[in-house]
Amino acid sequence: MRTQILSYLVVLIGSLSLSSVGLSADASPEVPKEVAALAGTYSGSWKSFGIDAQGQVVERSAWTDTVRAERPVREADRAWVSTENVMIFEGRGAPFKLPGKEGYYLNRDGVLGQYFIETHGQTYRMQKLADDIWTYATDASPQELAQLGFPKGAAGRHVVVKVVTHEAGVETHRVSRMTTVSWRDKEGKELWLQFVSLQGYHKKDA
Secondary structure, eight states: OHHHHHHHHHHHHTOOOOOOOOOOTTOOTTSOHHHHTTOEEEEEEEEEEEEOTTSOEEEEEEEEEEEEEEEEEEOSSEEEEEEEEEEEETTSOSOEEEEEEEEEEEOTTSOEEEEEEEETTEEEEEEEEETTEEEEEEEEOHHHHHHTTOOTTOEEEEEEEEEEEEETTEEEEEEEEEEEEEEEOTTOOEEEEEEEEEEEEEEEOO
């Protein structure tokens, strides 16, 4: 069950800073400052939601995590930091560690392009809506929907929205995921539901 939950949460909770500060001590001068600014440690708290047997939205899981981002690297077409996310789920035993990469694609002139998150052999690209506001959309897999309480044959889409704030001087990333699902009940009637399926935050340690 833990692996199935992680398969759809990791893309979201691995997402780091999108702000711009100075170069970190271990960054090469060739690494863009926005990528070097990703380096650091982030602490978070998260909850996921699904439905119960009556179709009501309920909490499905809760966890805390710590993300370490380090070793800024630049290639010809992108620059990134390596990440390790350590997650502790309520009532689920030992921590779970998950590696990844996060950074930017680079345009031919070296200017930053799209933001990306790479994990589990897949790459996800985020779209910038406004200053400090980012989003991406993805299909919900049958395994994810089953974990959220939906029956076999359900289909859905996730839309993630992330807002970066500075709260009492602390860089904070507040994230919500809206999920829209369609399925059929035992009588064959088509049902639809749109709800917040995941919500949480990351705070960057000083």
